[in-house]
Structures are given as structure tokens and as C-alpha cells.
Amino acid sequence: MQQAGVRQATAPVSVGGLLGWLALAALAPGAAHLRAGWRKTGLVLISCYAAGLLALLALWLLTDSGNLLGSLTADSWLTTITVGAGVLGLAWFVLIVHSFVVLRPGRLPQSGQIVAGTLAGLLAVLVVVPFGAVGQTVLTYQKTLNDIFQNNPDDDESPAVAQPKPDDPWAGRQRVNILLLGGDADDNRIGVRTDSMNLASIDVKTGNTVLFSLPRNLENVRFRPGTPMALRFPDGFRLPPDPGGGRSDLLNSVWEYADAHPEIFGGKQRQGARVLMDTIGYTLGVKVDWYALVNMWGFARLIDAIGGITLTVETDVVFGKYNEGLVKAGTRRLKGADAMWYARSRTNTDDYIRMRRQRCVMGALLDQADPLTVLTRFNKIALATKELIRTDIPRPMFNQLVPLALKVKNAKVASVQFVPPLINTGYPDWEKIRDIASKAIRDSAAKRPAVAATAPAAPTGSASPAGSASPKVPASPSPKKTPKQSSQNPLKGLTEGCGGAL
Template sequence: MSAGGVLGWLVLAALAPGAAHLRAGWRKTGLTLIACYAAALLTLLGVWLVNDFDSLVGSLTQSFQLIAIIVIAGVLGLAWFVLIVHSFVVLRPGRLPQSGQILTGTLAGLLAVVVMVPFGTLGQLAWTSNQTIDGIFQESPADGESPVAQPKPEDPWAGRERVNILLLGGDADDHRVGVRTDSMNLASIDVKTGNTVLFSLPRNLEDVRFRPGTPMAQRFPDGFRLPADPGGGRSDLLNSVWEYADAHPEIFGGKQRQGPKVLMDTIGYTLGVKVDWYALVNMWGFARLIDAIGGITLTVETDVVFGKYNEGLVKAGTRRLKGADAMWYARSRTNSDDYTRMRRQRCVLGALLGQADPATVLTRFSKIALATKELIRTDIPRPMLSHLVPLALKVKNAKVTSVQFVPPLINTGYPDWDKIRTIAAKAIRDSATVKPPVAASSSASPTASSSPSPKKTAKQGSGNPAKGLTEGCGGSL
């Protein structure tokens, strides 16, 4: 056999274990290797056919699954290394001329190392995933956070038709005491269809009401109201509820870190829903996440000025923004107001949802994992991830609408609480009756040349405050 023949059979053996052994006359060993390989492939195919893709992805959030992948990847990588070495030996390269032996030996050694790379990469991805998930999620809630029963396989949602997750953006840094939630959005998700309503609440909502019978309601029976700050500002707006509750454990019988629980209950009471979990995002950590996926493409309607001395500028136009510029676009209040900023934040969320496709996530996984670990604080228990991940994949291709409780819809200084709950209830009912589209996500922003359907036009004409997630975002992609 020539040197080319030896190398050809080695490459074939890497793809079909046992091929080189059959060529060398090791019939029994070759057939055994091929049979084991075929059985493994059929098993994987069976698992793929029996389980849908979303459920498979969800199952990969469980620790024992990820650890099993790490172990299996290590064993298979070593086995493929040994396979190439043994295949080279049985092909008897010693019969080749010395130059041929050196060439085939060198390339065989290189091939033995190369075949381990995919298994090493898979093990590394599983290890990174497990470490990231461990760093964000917990097996059971911490003190002061919402207790959640272990999910049951037959009905992980415990009969609920919707799951409500509070998405918060905070400005925590080394120079600020406490947590101020300057961005507050509640995602109400239909567990069957993935149809979602994103309720945006303004940070400056005044006279916030607390659920009757709670310690905060007893302290503030007429609404959340404190004396003005020395500088004339206010520390009794909706974005201060978490911070205030954390700073006054005496209200809760000495219990510490009640801020998340209080804010969840307060926003749930405001909207007339039960909030299941929260996720607090560090806004500047969010910028790192955007950088990790390579930036997001947005249409900036007008120049956005930022900085202490207005020295920064995000220019108008459609472009791919890095994380810092995307965050300034979302957060700047210079020459603007809170309500315009809320709309821009919604546009950034919509762009991230639409552009973080599976291929991007996979190719940039390590960067995304590191950014995410530094980004999020949540009380979502890890056992729920195997159910929430498939639900999140449904949301990506479902109908996502948004309701922003800003003027003129409501007066933030004198909110009509009954009106807020009525609007929220209607938006949820409408979301439940809308079937997800077959093709592209309906949350995508329409182009200038597209025409809304008669049904959609009728709804908008009737003053329905629910809008597409990226509606009004200037053609964000």
C-alpha cells in the first residue's frame, strides 16, 4: 500500500470507524467498530425524532446533562485518538519507504489530534454553559425572593396559561448605593403559543399603590410618598421601590433584601397579574452582551446626544451599533424625556431579540456566556430552565406586542390604576387570541412599503395601545 493509500484509509477511518481495520484484514474488529458506530448514530437519530428541537435545547440546561456531555465528549475524543493510532498501526506503515513512514507518521499524528478537536470544543461549550448557568440561576430561591415549587414534567406550568417575568434594568455601579430600576418591563407569555405582551412602566410613576395587607401598604396606605430630596428630586417613584424596601428591613420584621419581592408584588398589583419571576439586568453589562453578539443594527431616527457635557453623539441613520452606543441610544435623556427613552429601549430589545440568531449565539458562545454571567441577577430557579428555554424559542417566532404606560395614555403624576389594569387585561386577552405567524416573526418592524392588514388597521384605528415590539423604531432590523 502506498503512503497515499495509508492516509486515505486513515481519513476514512476517522469518518467511519472500522474501515481501516477491514482493509487491513482485521474483519472481526472492523465489523464490531462499524456496528457500534452505526448503533450510536441510530440512537442519536432516534432521540432527535422522539424529542422536538426546543425540548432538546431546554434539557441541555440541566446540570447532569451538561456534565454527562463533558464526560462523553472526553471519552469519545480519547477513543477517536486511539482509533486513529491503532488504524495506522494495523495498516502496517513499516512496509513503506523511510520517507513514506515519516510522512504518514507525521500526518497520522496530526490527524489523531485533529479528530479530538470537535469533542474538546463540545466539552468546552458544555463546561462554559454549566458554569454560566450556575453563576446566574439557583436551585432554590434566596432569602426574600419568591419561593417556587419544583416543576412537574406532566405540567411544568402548574395549570397556568401565562408566565409573567419582570425584566428590570438597573444602574448599579461602585459609586451608587442600592438598586434603582430605571427600566421596568413585564413580559406576559402565553405558554402554548409563545405570544407575548411587553408592558413598559415609566420610572417616574408617582403615588405607587401597594397590595392591601402588605407591610408597604400599611406604611403607605395612600400611596408611596416621601418628602422631597434636599436637591428637589424625588425618591418615591416606582424606580425607587426596590431600593426603599432594601433600605428599610424594619418594615418587614427585620427581613433583609425584600426589594425584589416587593417590586414584583407591586408591579403585579399595578397590572392586575401575578409576577412569577424577575431578571435584573445591569444596563452597562447589557452593552457587553451586545458587543458579544457583534453589535445590533438599528435605525437611529435623530441624532442622540449623551455625556455630562453633551460630548457624545449617536448619529442618525441605519448602522450597526456597538454596545456602548446602543446603550447611550437607549438611555440618553439629553434633549429628550423618559417616554422617548422607553421607546428607544424597546427598540433595542426588539433588535436584540430579532438579531441574536442561533448561529450567532453558537459562534460567539464563550463571549456571550461571559457577558451574560456578569449581566443578570434573577430568582428563576434552575429546574425551570428546561421549560423556559423552549418557551423562549417559541417567543422568537410568535406575536410580540408592547404597551407603554406613558402620556397621553396615562398621567404618571396622577395614575388611573383601574385604567392601567383594564388596558393590561385587554392586551393579554388580545394576545391570547392571536395565532403566531407561520413564517417570519410578527414582532419585526414593517418596512415603509409594507401595508398593514385590515384587521391590524382596524385595531390601531380604535385606539388600541398594544403595538408591535419594534413599531415606531424607524425600520430597525
């Protein structure tokens, strides 16, 4: 008679049968235990596994995906995921080993035991690999975020910003304004020269975005009254010409100049970011919340990390000191270096065509950097991003920017380029720039087509768009007439005109 409590099991008839049950146990914990007669253990394992899957499914279905992903970027959650991956990996390893034992491989012939034991050991190691990969990826992600986004940004470099609150992470703001800068670093250049300047104004509810592109060669830049730069340059940013005839007093030189002259700020160092943010915010009539400075070569590595981007190059783009480089015309997938030179080169063209190309590259990145691509190439993207970005966005705010970025990807993204004939870069009409920016933001928020550039200016004292400042921008003298504006709408889709004739 069989003793009570002794589990009965029928030995697997072959090595293949035993390994098959082990493989099934790796996918459905408890299956091998049920086969071996360990009914209670098997049912508990399967029940816990099913309950875990259902809980994850419910969490995904019942929680907004953007908010969920944003929450998962918090340090506490990232640490929990890393530790959890390690614990689950160890648990799965133990599960495979114990499943092998309860299946009683000793009933197999000796040669079968050796084969089964070897393959079972390999399987036990293999099931740990996915958990290890998850833990390593999350650690890389966490380190990258903490390297780029600081918990306490340098007060000397950027203005203080309100920390997010659980009930209202945007502190009542309807829009967030982020200054996106392209840094044109050079071995022979001291400081930062920002040759690409775009302000993204984002509606926090809808994700509707207006991208304002400002030309690098904007002259007579005005500074907010009362600031140290305004006291130094009361009639606009103007310096004597360089020895070679060039100018170092254009908009793209503001950061560099402020960094090089700490005496203007009472000896405070690294004021370039703060000054440029305030200057562009004053020019457009908005409050700039944060900036992100993109290194051009890091940008190329980012494009390589996602596998390149597909672009239509309208005509051959020449680049290089001796015009030795060429990005050929046609529609194809460009690697990072070619995409960067397409966006950067001014050979045989001008700043304004380059600004349009930059807008096209941004649009291609927004369209083609889908979540699946980001996940499958995450480590490469993380390494490229670490070298790509310098920013003053606080680390806690990143949790809120993730769901906002997902909204932007599926929302209406328009752009305004402040280039001739819309404005005269030598003698800008500052009031007009502000009026166009104000209208573009209102129209983006209202989801209706923008009015033409020649529409009447808003009356003095009218309400400014949410998130904007309200100082009156002084008009500059206009010895030269600004070219007559067309009635063409200045607010365009981000990729409008991309792939068309120059």
C-alpha cells in the same frame, strides 16, 4: 500456504495513500480496518458508528426541538455530555493510532515511515480537539447557568415558587409573568435603582407575549393592601423632595427604598426585589412569577458578544455628562456601548422616547440573536450573561424556559407602554392601567387584535386573565386631568415605530 487467522493486507503504496485511509477512518471509523483486512473489526466499527448517527437523527426528528434543548440544559444531561465528549475524544484518538498500526506503515521506506508517523500523530491529536471543545463549552454553559440560576433562591429576596413537575411543569398556569428590570448602577449610589421596568406576560402554550413597559417616573405608587409598604404609605409612595429638588419616591426607587429600610419588614434584609415584584404585579393585576435584573453595562457586553445589532437610529442621540457622546442617525450595526446609550440616553428627549428605544433594542435582540449566532459565539455570550443577570428563577425551571423562549421567538410579541397620553404619570388612573393590562392579555391569548384603550372597563367581579390576581386597585385622587385618550390601539408590535420619526 497462508496460516488460518492471519490477516492479509496490501501495504499502502505511498505515504499519501496511508494518510488518506487514516483521514477516511477519522470520518468513518472502521474504513482503515477494512482496507487492512480486519473485516470483522471494521464492520463492527462502521455499524456502531452508523447506529449512533441514526439514533441521534431519530431523536432529533421525533422529539420537539424545544423540549429536547430544554432537557439538555439539565445538570445531569450536561454532565453526561461532558463525560461523553471526553470518552469519545479518547476513543477517536485510539482509533487513529490503531488504524495507523493495522495499515502496516513498516512496509514504507524509512523516510516515509517518519513522515507518515508524524502526520498520523498530528491527526490523532486533531481529532480530539472537537470533542475537547464540546466538553469545554458545555462546562462553561453549566457553570454559567448554576451561577445565575440558583437551586434554592434566597427566601428573603423573592417569594417561593412551585417547583416544576414532569407531568405539568407550569403547575396549571396558562401564563408566566417575568419582570425584566434594567439596573442603572452608579458608584455614588447605594442600592438598586431600576430605571427600566418591563413585564413579559407569556402564554405557555403558544409563546404569544405582551410586554408591559412602566415608566420610571410613575408617582404615588400604590402597594398591595396589608403589606408593610402599604402600611407605611397608605395613600401611595410619597416622600419629601430631595435637597436638589429631585424625587426619590418614584416607581424606579421602590427596590432601593425597600432595601434601605429593613425595619419596615421586621428587620429582614434585601426585600427590594420582592416588594417591586409585588408592587408591579398589583399595579397590572397579575402575579409576577420571577424577575431578572439586567446590568446596563453587562447588557452592552452581551450585544458585543453576538456581534452587535442592526438598528435604525432615527436622529442623532447625544449622551454623556458633557454631551460628548454621539450615536449618529442612520441604519447600521451598533456595538454594545452605542446600543446601550441609544436605549439609555434622555439628553434632548424624555423618559418616554427612551422607553420606545429600549423596546426597539429588545426587538432587535429577539430578531437577530438566532441559534447559529448563539452557538458560534457561545463562550463570549456566556461570560457576558454571567455579568448581566441577577434573577430568582430557580435552576430547575430554566429547563422549561428554554422551549418557551423558542416559542416566543416565533410567536406574536406585542407591547403596551403606559406613558402619556395613555396615562398621566403624575396622577395615574390605576383602574385604567389594570383594565388595559387585562384586555391586552386576553387579546394576546385569543390571537385577535386588541380593543382600543377607551373601551369600557370590565365589570366588577369579572374573571381575571389566567395568572393574574384579582384585588381591586384603589383609584388615586386626580387633581389634574389625564390628557384625553386617543382611540389608537395601545397594544403594538414590539418593533412597531422603530426606525420611524420621533
